[in-house]
Amino acid sequence: MRDCQELVAEASAADVDGWGFGWLKGRAVEGRPPWGYARLLGDRLAQVSSALDLDTGGGEVLNEAPVFPGRMVATEGWEPNLRLARERLGPRGVEVLEAVPGEPLPLSDASFDLVTSRHPVTPVWSEIARVLKPGGCYFAQHVGPASAFELTEFFLGPQSEDTRRRRHPEVERAEAEIAGLRVIGLHTARCRMEFFDVGAVVWILRKCPWWVPEFTAERYRQRLRDMDAHIREHGAFIAHSTRHLVEAERS
Numbered sequence: 001m002r003d004c005q006e007l008v009a010e011a012s013a014a015d016v017d018g019w020g021f022g023w024l025k026g027r028a029v030e031g032r033p034p035w036g037y038a039r040l041l042g043d044r045l046a047q048v049s050s051a052l053d054l055d056t057g058g059g060e061v062l063n064e065a066p067v068f069p070g071r072m073v074a075t076e077g078w079e080p081n082l083r084l085a086r087e088r089l090g091p092r093g094v095e096v097l098e099a100v101p102g103e104p105l106p107l108s109d110a111s112f113d114l115v116t117s118r119h120p121v122t123p124v125w126s127e128i129a130r131v132l133k134p135g136g137c138y139f140a141q142h143v144g145p146a147s148a149f150e151l152t153e154f155f156l157g158p159q160s161e162d163t164r165r166r167r168h169p170e171v172e173r174a175e176a177e178i179a180g181l182r183v184i185g186l187h188t189a190r191c192r193m194e195f196f197d198v199g200a201v202v203w204i205l206r207k208c209p210w211w212v213p214e215f216t217a218e219r220y221r222q223r224l225r226d227m228d229a230h231i232r233e234h235g236a237f238i239a240h241s242t243r244h245l246v247e248a249e250r251s
Helices: 004-013 037-045 079-092 125-131 149-156 161-165 169-178 198-207 221-234
Strands: 028-030 050-053 071-076 095-098 112-118 132-143 181-195 237-250
Touching: 004 198, 004 221, 037 112, 037 132, 071 079, 079 095, 112 125, 125 132, 125 169, 125 181, 132 169, 149 198, 149 221, 149 237, 169 181, 169 237, 181 198, 198 221, 221 237
Parallel strands: 050 071, 050 112, 071 095, 112 132
Antiparallel strands: 028 181, 132 237, 181 237
16 A cells, blocks of 8 residues: 555545545445435436426436436536536536525425435425425435544544434434425435545545535644554444435425
């Protein structure tokens, strides 16, 4: 294995735009939930006349769907991903809109049969309910509580119980129902993650900056050396992601 400094420098310079993870091939692995979200999403999109995909990233997951409904809209709030999503999805007839986090969606009430998302930043249940038609469905895979916290706590130290419970599926169920949605399906999974070199850790922390806010290789130079030593001794750094599959209807 190359030395720590070289691995960190390479990962610090690598592209992290979009929502693909091909850069990690051979350097990290993550188990997948048993339900197969991309396949289920494709099945749902084939059965409706209008759909909205929230926080689409670079459109990577949505683009896996074999067919789209007559009206297919996607939103994204980060400009580099917005550009990638338009390049990827535009040729397939998808309208890709900029949506500013925390602000209302730029869409009319009761516009869609189906609203979807894979790993929304923060699901705004009132907006999801507003843009769904009566009888419409929200179908999404969310990041769960304390996801990848082994990595977070390696760099930041122990996190509070309140922090660990953020994104808890039962909390989200309650929030969805307050907004007027009826949760009809909720499944959870905990998946093993393995990082085989310190560069993979640097890259994922740049890709997912909320895991270690304000992360830079320079700021965490010593902890990265400690991480490198751990991986060389044990063969990998082990963490666990959490996910839940949500299905909710608007009455």
